[in-house]
Amino acid sequence: MSMQRITFADGAAYERNMGGWSRLAGGPFLDWLAPAQGLRWLDVGCGNGAFTELVCDRCAPVVVEGVDPSDGQLDFARTRLAGRPVRLQRGDAMALPFAGGSFDVAAMALVIFFVPDPAQAVAEMARVVRPGGTVAAYAWDFPAGGFPLEPIQAELRALGLDPPRPPHFAVARADALRALWAGAGLAGVETRAIVVRRSFAGLAEFWSHSLSGTAAAQMIEALEPAAAAALRARVEAWLDVAPDGRVTATARANMVRGLVPSPRSP
Numbered sequence: 024m025s026m027q028r029i030t031f032a033d034g035a036a037y038e039r040n041m042g043g044w045s046r047l048a049g050g051p052f053l054d055w056l057a058p059a060q061g062l063r064w065l066d067v068g069c070g071n072g073a074f075t076e077l078v079c080d081r082c083a084p085v086v087v088e089g090v091d092p093s094d095g096q097l098d099f100a101r102t103r104l105a106g107r108p109v110r111l112q113r114g115d116a117m118a119l120p121f122a123g124g125s126f127d128v129a130a131m132a133l134v135i136f137f138v139p140d141p142a143q144a145v146a147e148m149a150r151v152v153r154p155g156g157t158v159a160a161y162a163w164d165f166p167a168g169g170f171p172l173e174p175i176q177a178e179l180r181a182l183g184l185d186p187p188r189p190p191h192f193a194v195a196r197a198d199a200l201r202a203l204w205a206g207a208g209l210a211g212v213e214t215r216a217i218v219v220r221r222s223f224a225g226l227a228e229f230w231s232h233s234l235s236g237t238a239a240a241q242m243i244e245a246l247e248p249a250a251a252a253a254l255r256a257r258v259e260a261w262l263d264v265a266p267d268g269r270v271t272a273t274a275r276a277n278m279v280r281g282l283v284p285s286p287r288s289p
Contacts, residue, residue, distance in 0.1 A: 038099070040235040042073040044171045045133055047219040048276045049077045052132075052161045055215055055278055061085055062127035067116050067148060068134030072100030072109075078130075079107045088121065090114035116144040124153040131160035133276075135200075136189035145207040152283045158209055159280040162200070164216070165192035169275030171221070174261035175239050178254050182246075186239045200279035209281030216277050223270045226259060233272075 060083040066075045069089030078087055089111040091097055097111050104111070114120050116131075116138045129148035138144040148158045163170045165188060170176065176186045193199060197214040204212040223229040234240035243251050263271040 038071055038073065040232060040237060041133070041171070042071060043221060043232070044219070044274060045070075045073040046077055047221055048161055048217060048274070049074045049132055050081075051217045051219070052130075052159070052278050053077065053081055056128070056157060056159055056280060058082055058128055058157070063125065064088070065090070065119070065121070065126045065129040065148070065151060067119070067129060067131045067144065068137070069100060069111065070096045070132075070134075072103045072111075074130070074132035075100065075104060075109060076107070079104070079109065084108060086110065088112075088126070090116065090119060117147060119147045119151050121151045123150050125151050126156060127153060128157045128159070130158075131162075133162060135160050135162050135203075136165065136191045136194050138191070141191055141194050142203055142206055145203050145209075149207045149209055149283055154283050154285040156283050157280055158204065158207070158283065159278070160200070161217075161276050161278040162195040164275045164277050165189065165195050167196075167275060169195075169277075171272060171274040172233055172237070172239065173274075174258045174272070175233060175243075177261075178257045179239060179242055181257075182250070182254065184242050186237075186242060195277055197277045197279075200277055204279055204281040207281075208284065210284045212279065212281040214277055214279045216275060218273060218275050220271050220273050223272070225268045226262075226264070226270055229262065229270045229272065230255070 062084055064078055064084045064087040066087055066089045069075050069091045075087050075089050078084055087109045089100060089109060092113060094113060097113060100111055117140050129152045135141050152158055179186050201212050201214055
């Protein structure tokens with residue numbers, strides 16, 4: 024099991040690889056949250072702005088503050104979100120640069136398992152959200168094979184290779200997310216699982232999008248041609264291929280939400 028640090032510096036590569044998946048999961052996530060319009064949002068680990076853009080499109084926020092450690096991702100996000108009510112800055116999920124009670128909603132989209140200390144990150148989100156506000160996240164269910172690239176990664180592991188996974192991928196389990204949110208003192212904690220499907224024009228598009236900017240691509244390029252072809256065939260057996268050649272892949276994520284409690288009266 025690889026525990027190496029994973030970083031995302033190329034916003035365009037991330038968009039091809041994971042941006043579409045993020046929006047597919049982000050839609051049901053926002054449906055589940057059912058937030059009011061005109062709120063103050065914090066997007067922790069905003070990356071290239073895929074989820075931030077979805078919030079702007081669907082929730083008419085007064086403002087979305089986005090925080091991410093990658094300058095490359097933020098540069099891409101600034102371009103895609105130009106003209107939106109969004110402010111972006113480099114920052115640390117475990118030490119958010121905002122005063123307590125600054126937001127109505129704080130969300131993490133596909134981020135919690137990358138944070139060095141997930142519990143501290145959830146505590147920070149709870150700190151910067153007002154009483155009665157929402158702290159929420161969604162995360163690929165890595166332990167149950169829900170990551171969109173699991174077919175590729177599983178077949179690489181079968182060859183004895185070790186494609187990297189997030190250092191805290193186990194926190195994506197529903198019970199682990201509930202424990203993190205409860206541990207941060209949040210109230211009314213709930214979780215829900217979702218299944219999302221993404222279609223591609225054909226196998227070539229699936230491969231080019233899935234491998235864009237990934238360590239898995241480098242591992243496959245290093246294989247002998249016959250081994251790479253055999254791996255590709257095994258991965259394709261995981262997919263739904265329509266008679267017209269369109270390909271559909273499936274992923275699963277867990278969502279979690281909780282409310283910041285009001286201070287107790289003395």
